[in-house]
Amino acid sequence: MPSVPYFKLATNGHHYYRRPVPAGLWDALGKREIKKALGKNYAGAVFPHAQVDKQAEKAIRSKKAAPPPTSALRCCVAWCSLASNLLTSP
Numbered sequence: 820m821p822s823v824p825y826f827k828l829a830t831n832g833h834h835y836y837r838r839p840v841p842a843g844l845w846d847a848l849g850k851r852e853i854k855k856a857l858g859k860n861y862a863g864a865v866f867p868h869a870q871v872d873k874q875a876e877k878a879i880r881s882k883k884a885a886p887p888p889t890s891a892l893r894c895c896v897a898w899c900s901l902a903s904n905l906l907t908s909p
Contacts, residue, residue, distance in 0.1 A: 844882045855871045
């Protein structure tokens with residue numbers, strides 16, 4: 820069998836797609852690993868593997884491109900703090 824990234828064969832004979840999620844994206848994706856059962860037949864599991872890999876890559880890229888939600892919150896808190904200081908100062 821040729822080496823296929825994230826393609827795993829379990830001891831029960833089933834093939835799986837298993838890809839770790841980068842640590843910085845665990846909260847954004849809600850998981851630490853992307854897993855999908857592909858079946859027992861190697862030849863039949865390779866085609867779905869390519870589709871699952873594209874979907875996983877798309878999900879990871881979209882979350883990497885999105886700014887972290889905490890940056891907007893920090894901006895809002897800083898702005899509110901500044902506005903509060905301006906309103907309360909004589």
